[in-house]
Amino acid sequence: GPPARAARYRALEEARRGAPVLLAHTLDDQAETVLLGLGRGSGARSIAGMRPSDPPWCRPLLGVRRAVTRLACAELGLTSWQDPHNTDRRFTRVRLRTEVLPLLEDVLGGGVAEALARTATALREDTDALDGIAARIVTVPGADLDIAVLTPLPAAVRRRVIRGWLLGGGANGLTDKQIRAVDDLVVDWHGQGGVAVPGGLARERLFAGRRKDVLTLYREPVAERQR
Incomplete structure (x- = not known):
């Protein structure tokens, strides 16, 4: 296993x-x-x-x-x-x-x-070709990601940019479902809350959320009953 x-x-x-x-x-x-x-x-x-x-x-x-x-x-x-x-x-x-x-x-x-x-x-x-295209779109690890940069991109490239941004911000072991949920913050935005992604520390969880016109990464403490 x-x-x-x-x-x-x-x-x-x-x-x-x-x-x-x-x-x-x-x-x-x-x-x-x-x-x-x-x-x-x-x-x-x-x-x-x-x-x-x-x-x-x-x-x-x-x-x-x-x-x-x-x-x-x-x-x-x-x-x-x-x-x-x-x-x-x-x-x-x-x-x-x-x-x-x-x-x-x-x-x-x-x-x-x-x-x-x-x-x-x-x-x-x-996949290698699409990854190469996505890699040309520079994102800063841990910094907010401008929605305007993502919106015009083809879906396959946009999700790869989001994946690279998440990994650069400390996420790991991402699933396709999680990446698509973060992508929905860009293409299907209706005020939904942040998306939990793997990569938090022992007593906190890592989230990707939308604040106005940017995607942002933030951490929240894990409630005692959730641990």
């Missing part, structure tokens, strides 16, 4: 001593990641999957099927370690791997994993 994955990455970060790390994610892992993103409705960034190179993390096997990597290990006489979590059906990814993807392959006549991986690549290219 996510906590175990985060712990593994922390351990790798501590052990790598400045060197890049090669990860063994395969095309099948990429297909599963795309399906997870689709099911969660978390936007193009999630469906775009994993990057082949995201320094210091590199995934040289991202275009290779899992079955091929296993056959290669057998041919080379290598004993690969099988994570017991990979067969634990309590995990959504395991059920996608063992039930959903095989069913999709059967219903659609094969080639589903490859098609999902191609989808990830196409979306990643589009």
